[in-house]
Amino acid sequence: MSKTPPPVASALLAERADAIAEAARELAAFGWTPATSSNFSMRIDDDLAAITISGRDKGRLGRDDIMVVDMAGKAVGSDHRPSAETGLHTQVYRRFPEANVVLHTHSRTQSVASRLFASEGRVRLEGWELQKAIAGYTTHESVLDIPVFPNTQQMPELEARVDAWIDSGKPLYAYLIDGHGIYTWGRDMAETRRHLEALEFLLGCELDLRRLAP
Ligand SMILES: [Zn+2]
Numbered sequence: 001m002s003k004t005p006p007p008v009a010s011a012l013l014a015e016r017a018d019a020i021a022e023a024a025r026e027l028a029a030f031g032w033t034p035a036t037s038s039n040f041s042m043r044i045d046d047d048l049a050a051i052t053i054s055g056r057d058k059g060r061l062g063r064d065d066i067m068v069v070d071m072a073g074k075a076v077g078s079d080h081r082p083s084a085e086t087g088l089h090t091q092v093y094r095r096f097p098e099a100n101v102v103l104h105t106h107s108r109t110q111s112v113a114s115r116l117f118a119s120e121g122r123v124r125l126e127g128w129e130l131q132k133a134i135a136g137y138t139t140h141e142s143v144l145d146i147p148v149f150p151n152t153q154q155m156p157e158l159e160a161r162v163d164a165w166i167d168s169g170k171p172l173y174a175y176l177i178d179g180h181g182i183y184t185w186g187r188d189m190a191e192t193r194r195h196l197e198a199l200e201f202l203l204g205c206e207l208d209l210r211r212l213a214p
Pocket residue numbers: 037038039085104106180181
């Protein structure tokens with residue numbers, strides 16, 4: 001049986017749901033969430049997050065399409081099924097206390113880049129001015145590695161790979177999943193949107209370089 005969310009969650013849930021729906025509408029309009037793919041979440045507090053319900057059209061989300069999960073990814077106060085990838089969202093909130101928003105999309109650029117760079121295990125971004133759009137990056141001279149993890153339907157396997165990357169001490173701002181899409185996060189929706197848009201642009205530039213100067 002799912003328990004009733006505490007009052008603080010219901011008060012904040014509508015606000016979070018509206019913010020998720022607005023972002024999702026815009027990202028869907030970019031064509032980054034094809035065929036009900038992608039999922040979005042926002043932290044509510046230390047213990048709870050709001051996340052999209054599985055299988056909904058991300059261009060037409062309303063408050064009823066967002067549910068509450070705990071930090072173990074379990075539904076709270078709802079019989080709906082959270083996104084199959086909920087564990088990847090709650091992992092970000094557990095591992096990065098400063099993160100309050102997680103956006104996961106499946107754009108064509110993200111998907112193609114994930115295939116192209118899968119064998120290298122990462123996309124190395126270097127020398128692009130737009131790297132400065134990523135929080136903590138102040139110069140285009142730094143190296144920004146975006147890991148590419150193998151795709152699997154077993155979320156614990158993916159979570160273990162993400163944990164291993166973080167535990168190795170390497171910075172992590174986003175990751176690609178091979179043949180699948182991208183995950184990125186930030187302190188608020190604006191920062192996370194900036195990360196996602198910058199990464200989409202940078203991955204597109206890397207693809208163009210391979211096309212034009214192979
Ligand atoms: Zn996905």
